[in-house]
Amino acid sequence: MSEIGLLMTGVLTTGQPSLPDLPEQQPPHLENSLQNSIQSQLSQVVPTAQITPPEFMETDGASLATPLSPKFNKENLVKEISKKLSQHTRSVIADNLIARTRVQKYNSQPPTIRFGSSGVLVRVLQRLLVAHGYGMRVDGVFGPLTEAAVKAFQNRRNLSVDGIVGQRTWRELTI
Numbered sequence: 009m010s011e012i013g014l015l016m017t018g019v020l021t022t023g024q025p026s027l028p029d030l031p032e033q034q035p036p037h038l039e040n041s042l043q044n045s046i047q048s049q050l051s052q053v054v055p056t057a058q059i060t061p062p063e064f065m066e067t068d069g070a071s072l073a074t075p076l077s078p079k080f081n082k083e084n085l086v087k088e089i090s091k092k093l094s095q096h097t098r099s100v101i102a103d104n105l106i107a108r109t110r111v112q113k114y115n116s117q118p119p120t121i122r123f124g125s126s127g128v129l130v131r132v133l134q135r136l137l138v139a140h141g142y143g144m145r146v147d148g149v150f151g152p153l154t155e156a157a158v159k160a161f162q163n164r165r166n167l168s169v170d171g172i173v174g175q176r177t178w179r180e181l182t183i
């Protein structure tokens with residue numbers, strides 16, 4: 009236990025000298041009527057606490073228990089939600105079609121990248137190489153370290169070791 013804990017429990021005392029035993033002083037005795045008047049004044053100053061949680065408070069004179077306006081009945085809410093949902097679904101379908109056409113462009117033939125290339129595709133390559141256990145920094149630049157990692161990967165997978173990431177290397181990286 010720490011020193012503070014020992015002090016708090018009274019096991020350990022400070023090195024301060026103790027005060028001599030002084031006679032106990034009795035609190036001043038008030039007259040009974042004076043004591044009663046002080047008690048009544050205190051009860052008036054400090055009322056008993058009555059806390060109302062905010063969810064049960066009335067705001068602007070309108071009770072929360074009042075029914076919603078007819079505009080917000082169940083049928084109208086269902087119509088509004090289904091209208092918003094159909095708009096959202098249409099936009100998701102359109103986004104999906106756009107994404108599929110972009111993917112189809114790359115599915116025909118993956119791009120070839122080599123030493124000196126840079127950009128998002130190099131970042132993807134570097135992340136794939138990291139996932140395959142090659143420690144490198146993902147910076148989007150196909151430099152000497154990236155080329156060495158590509159050659160090591162190609163050697164391990166029995167591909168032609170040229171340091172160029174073409175169709176066969178992409179396929180092996182993404183399997």
